[in-house]
Amino acid sequence: xxxxxxxxxxxxxxxxxxxxxxxxxxxxxxxxxxATKTEMFKKAYPDRFFDCGIAENNMIGVASGLALSGKIPFxxxxxxxxxxxxxxxxxxxxxxxxxNVKIGATHGGITVGEDxxxxxxxxxxxxxxxxxxxxxxxPADAGEARLAVQAxxxxxxxxxxxxxxxxxxxxxxxxxxxxIGKGSRLVEGNDVSLIANGVEVEQALVAAELLKADGxxxxxxxxxxxKPLDREMVLEEAKxxxxxxxxxxxxxxxxxxxxxxEFLSETMPTPxxxxxxxxxxxxxxxxxxxxxxFGLDAAAICEKAKAAIQMKK
Amino acid sequence: xxxKRISELSxxxxxxxxxxxxxxxxxxxxxxxxxxSSADILTYLYFEEMNIDPAAPDMADRDxxxxxxxxxxxxxxxxxxxxxxxxxxxxxxxxxxxxRLQGHPDLKKVPGVDMTTGSxxxxxxxxxxxxxxxxxxxxxxxxxxVMGDGESEEGQVWEAAMFAAHYKLDNLCFxxxxxxxxxxxxxxxxxxxxxxxxxxxxxxxxxxxADAHDFASLDAAFAAAREQSGKPxxxxxKSVKGRGVSFMxxxxxxxGKAPNAAEYETAIKDLQA
Numbered sequence: 140x141x142x143x144x145x146x147x148x149x150x151x152x153x154x155x156x157x158x159x160x161x162x163x164x165x166x167x168x169x170x171x172x173x174a175t176k177t178e179m180f181k182k183a184y185p186d187r188f189f190d191c192g193i194a195e196n197n198m199i200g201v202a203s204g205l206a207l208s209g210k211i212p213f214x215x216x217x218x219x220x221x222x223x224x225x226x227x228x229x230x231x232x233x234x235x236x237x238x239n240v241k242i243g244a245t246h247g248g249i250t251v252g253e254d255x256x257x258x259x260x261x262x263x264x265x266x267x268x269x270x271x272x273x274x275x276x277x278p279a280d281a282g283e284a285r286l287a288v289q290a291x292x293x294x295x296x297x298x299x300x301x302x303x304x305x306x307x308x309x310x311x312x313x314x315x316x317x318x319i320g321k322g323s324r325l326v327e328g329n330d331v332s333l334i335a336n337g338v339e340v341e342q343a344l345v346a347a348e349l350l351k352a353d354g355x356x357x358x359x360x361x362x363x364x365x366k367p368l369d370r371e372m373v374l375e376e377a378k379x380x381x382x383x384x385x386x387x388x389x390x391x392x393x394x395x396x397x398x399x400x401e402f403l404s405e406t407m408p409t410p411x412x413x414x415x416x417x418x419x420x421x422x423x424x425x426x427x428x429x430x431x432x433f434g435l436d437a438a439a440i441c442e443k444a445k446a447a448i449q450m451k452k
Numbered sequence: 453x454x455x456k457r458i459s460e461l462s463x464x465x466x467x468x469x470x471x472x473x474x475x476x477x478x479x480x481x482x483x484x485x486x487x488x489s490s491a492d493i494l495t496y497l498y499f500e501e502m503n504i505d506p507a508a509p510d511m512a513d514r515d516x517x518x519x520x521x522x523x524x525x526x527x528x529x530x531x532x533x534x535x536x537x538x539x540x541x542x543x544x545x546x547x548x549x550x551x552r553l554q555g556h557p558d559l560k561k562v563p564g565v566d567m568t569t570g571s572x573x574x575x576x577x578x579x580x581x582x583x584x585x586x587x588x589x590x591x592x593x594x595x596x597x598v599m600g601d602g603e604s605e606e607g608q609v610w611e612a613a614m615f616a617a618h619y620k621l622d623n624l625c626f627x628x629x630x631x632x633x634x635x636x637x638x639x640x641x642x643x644x645x646x647x648x649x650x651x652x653x654x655x656x657x658x659x660x661x662a663d664a665h666d667f668a669s670l671d672a673a674f675a676a677a678r679e680q681s682g683k684p685x686x687x688x689x690k691s692v693k694g695r696g697v698s699f700m701x702x703x704x705x706x707x708g709k710a711p712n713a714a715e716y717e718t719a720i721k722d723l724q725a
Contacts, residue, residue, distance in 0.1 A: 165588070186588075187588070189584065189619065191611075191615055192611075192614060192615070192618075194608075194611035194614065194615070196573075196574075196577070196607075196608045196611060197577045197580070197608055197611035197612045197614075197615055198577075199577070200574050200575075200576070200577020200578045200580070200581065200608070200612070201577050201578070201580050201581035201584065201612075201615060202581060203567075203577075203578045203581060204518075204567070204577070204578035204579060204580060204581020204582040204583075204584070204585065205581040205582075205584060205585050206581075207559075207566070207567065207578070207581070207582060207585075208581070208582050208585030208586065208589070209512070209585065209589075210585055210588070212581075227571060228571075228574060228577075228608075231568070231570070231571040231574060232568070232571075232574045232577070232578060235558075235568055236558075236559050236560060236567070236568035237560060
């Protein structure tokens with residue numbers, strides 16, 4: 140795993156790349172361009188970059204006005220502020236009018252690390268998922284992040300994209316085709332299905348390797364789109380494996396795990412255990428240590444996988 | 453402005469006000485006070501100031517109007533209907549389950565509505581985005597946002613004010629409907645958002661004042677706003693809440709309630725006088 144790249148870096152690069160193709164692509168930030176990596180776009184296209192200052196709520200409204208005038212705005216900040224602080228602006232000025240706004244939220248999840256709980260957004264999937272018409276995506280590696288940006292541009296409607304601060308390995312080669320609303324199976328297995336997104340896809344892959352030592356063959360699915368959920372694939376996994384472990388760098392309440400549970404409980408009740416933060420706040424520390432401390436690492440996934448298998452009849 | 457035109461606009465504004473009262477009475481709910489205080493402002497904008505075409509509500513280079521004080525939807529709907537965007541008769545469907553005239557404006561449902569509003573402080577930000585887009589397009593189209601005086605208590609209004617001044621959005625004009633009352637009472641008693649002029653001036657805006665019920669005064673202010681270069685303009689328009697309906701004038705209690713049958717008769721009589 141030579142190439143370790145944070146998805147926020149891939150986001151910044153993708154904005155520059157697609158900025159060349161789409162001259163109506165504009166980028167807004169709220170004084171975090173160096174951290175969200177939109178500064179790459181600012182350098183390449185200074186006339187189409189607008190710093191809104193530390194004023195996220197106005198930024199979301201400005202984005203909506205730009206979208207209503209034919210622009211494709213990417214509004215960027217940390218997930219905590221884009222989805223958290225500005226929830227109601229996103230709901231009423233983007234979601235309800237259905238404006239073509241893309242929210243590029245970086246620094247999602249516990250792997251924000253040292254900045255601690257105030258900046259570790261563990262609720263953004265839940266918040267954004269409740270907004271009717273909102274698409275919610277959390278890519279797992281740099282290549283997928285680039286494709287997700289492209290897909291968001293080509294899709295007409297509100298999209299929330301969550302990117303991470305921590306560098307992650309490349310999981311896909313150039314042949315990977317990303318589609319909004321489609322999961323991607325990385326490992327075939329029939330004993331338990333690990334459905335993950337973001338940094339947790341890597342952890343799930345490591346867990347699947349570890350489980351082999353115990354004779355357990357885990358399926359690993361990257362469910363980058365949380366909404367709309369790839370129901371077909373979830374159902375397939377449930378039927379084939381009989382139990383599921385969801386893995387996300389997010390609260391167990393309201394995110395990918397919740398989406399999978401909601402869907403299966405109404406279609407094919409199946410044991411589902413959720414790896415995520417357990418209704419708690421984060422804390423300062425290195426990203427790696429925190430993944431372990433909060434039960435989000437491969438070892439924790441293995442434990443849940445074994446417990447899920449026990450729940451099968 | 454010629455007296456003849458002032459008389460014409462006054463006559464239109466009278467019809468717009470009747471539409472407000474009809475809508476709110478038919479719905480048995482809604483916000484008449486702030487609709488009536490904004491009636492002359494919206495009449496001026498839709499019938500005199502803006503480059504628009506009711507037959508082509510999505511025309512790319514039209515001027516935009518964002519009713520940031522979205523609860524005054526009755527006056528927006530009445531102005532649009534009287535301008536020809538949809539039948540005036542439809543105002544009586546306001547707030548009903550099968551109507552496109554939602555309690556607060558919905559751009560997806562009603563032709564001529566440029567932004568979905570209702571949550572205070574948000575419309576002004578969208579207006580900033582529209583003005584910025586016009587600049588990027590090199591278009592001369594202008595963007596207007598009508599906001600409430602109470603609305604200025606939302607911090608987002610001042611985020612928007614900072615943004616518009618920083619990006620020199622001189623194609624943007626806010627009209628602050630200064631009727632002095634909000635739901636809980638007089639704005640000065642509730643939290644005291646005034647003064648507006650020095651606040652906007654401190655944020656780098658061109659500040660103008662007008663009488664919200666005097667078309668000559670509005671005409672002069674909007675003309676001056678067009679001449680302004682390098683700065684956004686706010687027109688602080690002193691108004692009377694409930695203007696035109698005797699028992700509603702200057703009464704905070706008429707912010708958000710509908711008249712009963714007897715009150716409706718009086719209101720219509722007042723407006724036909």
